[in-house]
Each structure stands twice: as C-alpha cells, then as structure tokens.
Amino acid sequence: MRSDVDSGQALPAARRLVITPVRGIKEVRAGDDLVELIGDACGKELRSGDILTVTSKIVSKAEGRTVSAEARDEAVESETVRVVASRPHAGGVTRIVENRLGIVAAAAGVDASNTADGTVLLLPEDPDASARKLCRGLKRDFGVDIGVIITDTLGRPWRQGQTDAAIGTAGISVLLDLRGQPDASGRPMSATVTAVADEIAAAADLVKGKTAGVPVALVRGMDMLVNVGGLDKDPGARALLRPADEDMFRLGTAEAYEDGRRSGTRNGYNAGYDDGHAAGYEDGYAAGYAAAAAEARRRARSAGTQR
Amino acid sequence: MRSDVDSGQALPAARRLVITPVRGIKEVRAGDDLVELIGDACGKELRSGDILTVTSKIVSKAEGRTVSAEARDEAVESETVRVVASRPHAGGVTRIVENRLGIVAAAAGVDASNTADGTVLLLPEDPDASARKLCRGLKRDFGVDIGVIITDTLGRPWRQGQTDAAIGTAGISVLLDLRGQPDASGRPMSATVTAVADEIAAAADLVKGKTAGVPVALVRGMDMLVNVGGLDKDPGARALLRPADEDMFRLGTAEAYEDGRRSGTRNGYNAGYDDGHAAGYEDGYAAGYAAAAAEARRRARSAGTQR
Numbered sequence: 001m002r003s004d005v006d007s008g009q010a011l012p013a014a015r016r017l018v019i020t021p022v023r024g025i026k027e028v029r030a031g032d033d034l035v036e037l038i039g040d041a042c043g044k045e046l047r048s049g050d051i052l053t054v055t056s057k058i059v060s061k062a063e064g065r066t067v068s069a070e071a072r073d074e075a076v077e078s079e080t081v082r083v084v085a086s087r088p089h090a091g092g093v094t095r096i097v098e099n100r101l102g103i104v105a106a107a108a109g110v111d112a113s114n115t116a117d118g119t120v121l122l123l124p125e126d127p128d129a130s131a132r133k134l135c136r137g138l139k140r141d142f143g144v145d146i147g148v149i150i151t152d153t154l155g156r157p158w159r160q161g162q163t164d165a166a167i168g169t170a171g172i173s174v175l176l177d178l179r180g181q182p183d184a185s186g187r188p189m190s191a192t193v194t195a196v197a198d199e200i201a202a203a204a205d206l207v208k209g210k211t212a213g214v215p216v217a218l219v220r221g222m223d224m225l226v227n228v229g230g231l232d233k234d235p236g237a238r239a240l241l242r243p244a245d246e247d248m249f250r251l252g253t254a255e256a257y258e259d260g261r262r263s264g265t266r267n268g269y270n271a272g273y274d275d276g277h278a279a280g281y282e283d284g285y286a287a288g289y290a291a292a293a294a295e296a297r298r299r300a301r302s303a304g305t306q307r
Numbered sequence: 308m309r310s311d312v313d314s315g316q317a318l319p320a321a322r323r324l325v326i327t328p329v330r331g332i333k334e335v336r337a338g339d340d341l342v343e344l345i346g347d348a349c350g351k352e353l354r355s356g357d358i359l360t361v362t363s364k365i366v367s368k369a370e371g372r373t374v375s376a377e378a379r380d381e382a383v384e385s386e387t388v389r390v391v392a393s394r395p396h397a398g399g400v401t402r403i404v405e406n407r408l409g410i411v412a413a414a415a416g417v418d419a420s421n422t423a424d425g426t427v428l429l430l431p432e433d434p435d436a437s438a439r440k441l442c443r444g445l446k447r448d449f450g451v452d453i454g455v456i457i458t459d460t461l462g463r464p465w466r467q468g469q470t471d472a473a474i475g476t477a478g479i480s481v482l483l484d485l486r487g488q489p490d491a492s493g494r495p496m497s498a499t500v501t502a503v504a505d506e507i508a509a510a511a512d513l514v515k516g517k518t519a520g521v522p523v524a525l526v527r528g529m530d531m532l533v534n535v536g537g538l539d540k541d542p543g544a545r546a547l548l549r550p551a552d553e554d555m556f557r558l559g560t561a562e563a564y565e566d567g568r569r570s571g572t573r574n575g576y577n578a579g580y581d582d583g584h585a586a587g588y589e590d591g592y593a594a595g596y597a598a599a600a601a602e603a604r605r606r607a608r609s610a611g612t613q614r
Contacts, residue, residue, distance in 0.1 A: 017326040017514050085555040096555065104465040113499065153499065157464050157556035158411040159472070160549050161482045161502030163509070175468045192420065192460065195468030196513065202470070203510030206503065206529065207324050222513065242467050248392040248403065248559045249464035256560040257567035264571025265578075272579025279580075280587025287588070288595030296603030 017221035020045065021207045021214040022052075028215075030064035035137030038216055046138070049223030051147040053204035055215040056123055056167055057114055059130045059150055065122040072110060072120045079108035079122060082244070085252020096155075096252065099123065102241040103167055105154055114213075123152065127168025128236030135170035135228055147172035147226040150237070151201040157249060164205035166197035169237040171228035173197075195240060196225060324528035327352065328514045328521040329359075335522075337371035342444030345523055353445070356530030358454040360511035362522040363430055363474055364421055366437045366457055372429040379417060379427045386415035386429060389551070392559020403462075403559065408434065409548040410474055412461055421520075430459065434475020435543030442477035442535055454479035454533040457544070458508040464556060471512035473504035476544040478535035480504075502547060503532060 024041045028034070038052065046052075060066070067075045080097040084104055087094050099108040101123065109123040124130045131148040138146045150168035155161075166174060174197035204217035244250040251259070331348045335341070345359065353359075367373070374382045387404040391411055394401050406415040408430065416430040431437045438455040445453045457475035462468075473481060481504035511524035551557040558566070 015328065015514060017510070019324040019326075019510075021322065087555055094555075153501075157554060158549055159502060159505065160547050161500045161505070163502050163506050165466070193468045194460075194512065195466060195470050198466065198468070199470050199509040199513050202506040203324070203326075203513065205501065206506050206510065207322060240467050242465055247464060248394055248401075248561065249556050251560040251563070252555040253558040253563040254555065256558070256563035257570075260564035260567025260569075261571035262567075263564075264568035264573075265575035266571075268572035268575025268577075269579035269582075270575075271572075272576035272581075273583035273586075274579075275576075276580035276583025276585075277587035277590070278583075280584035280589075281591035281594070282587075283584070284588035284591025284593075285595035285598075286591075288592035288597075289599040290595075291592075292596040292599030293603065296600065296607075300603075300607070 015221055017203070017219065019203055019207050020218045020220070022216040022218055023214060025058070025215060028058040028061040030061065030066065032062045033137075034059065034062050034134055035141055038134070039138055039142050041216065042218060045218060046142055046144050046146065047220070048145040049220075049226050050144070051149060051172060051200060051219040051222055051226060052134070052138075053149045053151050053164075053201055053208075053217050053219060054131075054134065055208060056109075056127060056150050056152045057111075057121060058215045059124045059127065059168075060121045061115075063124055063130070065124060066115065066119045067122065069112065069118050069120050072112075075120065075122055076108050076110045079110060083255075084250065085255055087252075087254070098244065101127065101167070102238065103152075103154075105152065109152055109167075124150065124168065128170065128234070128238060129168075131168040131170035131236065132231050132234065135231060139228060145171070145226060145228045147222075147228070149197055149201055149204070151204065153205070163198075164201040164208075166201045166237045166240060169197050170231060170234055172222075172225045173227070174235075174237055174239050176225075196222075197237060197240060322528055324510070324526070326510055326514050327525045327527070329523040329525055330521060332365070332522060335365040335368040337368065337373065339369045340444075341366065341369050341441055342448055345441070346445055346449045348523065349525060352525060353449055353451050353453065354527070355452040356527075356533050357451070358456060358479060358507060358526040358529055358533060359441070359445075360456045360458050360471075360508055360515075360524050360526060361438075361441065362515060363416075363434060363457050363459045364418075364428060365522045366431045366434065366475075367428045368422075370431055370437070372431060373422065373426045374429065376419065376425050376427050379419075382427065382429055383415050383417045386417060390562075391557070392562055394559075394561070405551065406430065408474070409545065410459075410461075412459065416459055416474075431457065431475065435477065435541070435545060436475075438475040438477035438543065439538050439541065442538060446535060452478070452533060452535045454529070454535070456504055456508055456511070458511065460512070470505075471508040471515075473508045473544045473547060476504050477538060477541055479529075479532045480534070481542075481544055481546050483532075503529075504544060504547060 022041050079099045081100050082098040085096040097108050098104050110120050112120045115121045127150045131150050135148045148170045149166045151164045152167045153162045154165045176194040176196045178192040207217050208214045329348050386406045388407050389405040392403045404415050405411050417427050419427045422428045434457045438457050442455045455477045456473045458471045459474045460469045461472045483501040483503045485499040514524050515521045
C-alpha cells in the first residue's frame, strides 16, 4: 500500500456533494495573505471536512509570480524541464512541456488570462507547499480542518477542451485505490484507482468559471477524503503525476516518430552502406578488372603492331 | 462558431452546484426500461434544468451488451478501430485503442467490474443515441427537461488514476467556448474551451463511487447548459472527441518511435546503400583494375620469357 493512496478503508459512501462559489475575494496582490482573504470570504460557511479549491492564479499572484509579458518566452523556458510535444499554429507554436514540478502542461502553465495588462503569471513555486500553508493557516486562524486543492486548467490528449486538475493539495487523499475492493456484485475490482482530487478540481471549475472572477469554491460532502493530521508527510498533488518512464505517452507522436526516424536512419544508413559497399565493390572490381584487361590487350596489340 | 460548442451567450454564473446520488435502482437486466427505472428512483427530485449522469454500465446492461468472459478478447477486437498504444504487464497486455465510437480507452471500454460472473460488458452501441432516448423518455413520462450524460471511467496520459468522462450526452452543451470572452479583468480569453460535460461526469463520480452500486447521480445548478429543444441536431458527446489527425498524441511514444524507426531504417538503408555502393565501386574498381593490370604484367613477363 502506498502512503499517497487511500486504500479504501474510507470509501466514499454515496452522499450529497455541494459545491459553493466563494464570493467577495478582492483582486489578489503580491504579499496578500490568502488565509485571511479566503477565510474571511468564507466566513461561517467553513466547516471541518470541507475542501477548498483555489485557482492557482491567485496563489501565484499572492506569491508574486508575475513577470512582464515580454519575458514570457524566457519564463516558459525556465519553467520547462522537458519538451513533450510542440506544434506550430497560426499565432506561434503550442508547446506541451513537463515543467519543473513534473506537471505536463501547455507553455509550462505560464498564462496571461486573468492577469494584469502586460504581465503573465507563472505557476506557484511549490503548489503542494502553498496548499499546506493554507491548510495550516485555516486551522490556526479559523479552527477548522480543511482539505485544500490548488487547481490549474489543463488540456488533455484525445479529447477536446480543457478541464481543471489538482496541481497542489494538502490534507486530502488525492487517489482512491479501489483495487481489490469488492464491486457492487462482490467481485474484486481489478484496475481502478480514482483520481478524486482531479475530479474535485473539475467539479469546482463548474461553479468558479473562468470569466466570473470567482477563484475559490467550497466543496462539502467529501469529508472521508480529508485528514489534516499528517501534513508533514502529505505527498500532495505530486502523487497524481505519472513518472515519464511509466508513461506510454511521454512524447508527442511527431517527436517520438522523429526520434525513431533519426535512430533508424543512422542504423539503416550504416547497414545499407556496408551492403552497398560490398555490392559496389564487386561491381567495381569487375568493371575495373575488365577495364585494365582491355587496356592491357590494347597495349599488347599496339606493341605487336609496332614490332 | 461551431454548433456543438456553447459560445458563451449563457456563461455559467457562479452558483451553487448540488450533486445527489440516486438510490434505489435495482440491478439492471437486458431489456429493462431505464426511463422508468431512473425516473421512478428520482421521484419528485427531478426538475427541469437538472442533469442526470448515468454510468454507461447500466445502459450497456439494459441494451444487452453482455458477452461471456471467454469472448472478451474477440469483443475488444471487434470494438477496436485502431491501436493507439500497448504495453505488456504482469497479467497480459494493456491496449489503449480508439474504439468504433472514436473514444480512446483501455480495452476499447470492455470491462468486467460490476458485471455478472463470467461476463464482460461492451460500451453502449451508440451512447449519444442512448442519452437522447433517456432525455426524450424523461420528458414524455415525467414532463421534465433533463440533460443526460452517460459516463465511463477513463485513464489519461501523464497523470495517475482515472476519472469519469462523458461518452454520451443529450440536451446539454458539452463544451463551453470562452475564447474571446472577457476574463475577470476585461481582456479577451485566448485559448480556453472548457469540457463541461467531462467535468460534470467527473463530479458525479464522486458521489456515485464504484463500489457503492449507485449508478446514477442528479446534478443541479447547471441549468444554463441544458437545452433539450434541438435533440435531432444534438452533436452529443462526439463533440468531445479530438480527431486523431489533430491530436499530438494519436500514437503511443513506443509505437510512434517504432514507425519512425522503420521508415528511417528503410530510407537510411537506401541512402547508405547508394553511398556505400558508390564508394565500394570506386574501391572495387581500383582493386579490380590493379589485379587485372598485375595479371597482364605477369602474363607479359611470362610471354617474354617464353619467347
């Protein structure tokens, strides 16, 4: 059993889930205290066992992760560990990269929407740490045990559109491992690990919306996932990241094809060269031999004539 | 503007979202009337503007899409249009395929959990049609305008765990196009199309759970997405499928690498063969020429001696 996976001791009983937008949070500036801003906006709504989902944008703003729009490309590059795939489009190039957090996202998560004019925002420095800080602060200042999910909007292969996902968490199980648990007909489930933190992030996006300026939503009804007792050992949202070497899609199709093509070309060339050389040698030998022999005959005839 | 995308005339205002498990649905058998089963289980809870999310499993069961477990491989193959990626594991081979619906899923969505012993279930024949049938039936028998989402559990690249997604829909906008809409600071959003139907499917999974035997959840608060007026032209969940030729991850990394390697090897071999042949010919020519010349000299010397 992995410590970052809830093995099912506390399976979610089917119950009502209520997701409420948290209004009244002012435009966040560098240095702002999110515990105070969010806690005050929630007021008495906040209850132990709730989960707060917080758009990464306001966390980045509070942490001063703003850079000028002119420095965007540089910022994307500095956040990038590995280019997964890229494709040119009308306005430039779409680059899907693995960023320094291990998250695979377009432009390393650097984004311009909902930021001040002339600026772009980087993802929080360490979203799991940001989530833990919020979780601890809410406990300290408001006396509540609250799970925290910091969300970002991610595209995905095969399917149109984007969905929100959990990029930082504290005090919640992010994966629910149902393997071996009996299904409704009593047989053990074989391959199901549910990414509950991503499902909660997606659910919260439905009430936050991206144009409404509501960066926080309160999720009630998932108490069974909340446990703020072991924050020091909380694996956070990193547990949601599949290591590249276990991923069947660690590279874009075009990039992987190109890697294969290059390797194949090199090896093919060498093999072809050897075969071609052997065949060419034979052909050349025969031709060279014939030419020299013909020349010798000519010379012999010419010598005979002169004699 | 595409007809399958809500261009934002009806952006979701931030409001409360309530997701309720629908209990009391009996084990579904082939031929069962889902309109009656679900409608009765919901009772007076059902209200126009609600969205019902229905696990594809019970739709498949009602449609008799059960096959014996021994015929599983055959069933997977018959549902498969294209192998996207495959990887051997301890118990066999994981095959990610595009199925005949265009959905990319492990084993083409054929699954054994929550099915009768010795059987596996195929996905519904046409989940969008199944959703429309439910939507029409609920309107006819219960007088309510209800959006319907048929869900399945899907894995995804880069991230651990699975999430529920919409594989069939009726009466709802599945994508919300925010491009060009002003963000909270008034600037037009550049690249955001939200896959709201997938987010709703994911949200509903949190209350359905997979071991609790609750196959249906009622989602209230997304009225702005519901419109059952144009079912005949409803593009359904197919609008969520990214065509393979627009997908940067249409093939697994290993598969794309292998395709590239094969092509590179062929072309490299031919190029190498030509170069090798030319070089070999030169070398061979020189050697053949030298050999013939030496032989001619030997012969000349020998003739001189005999004379």
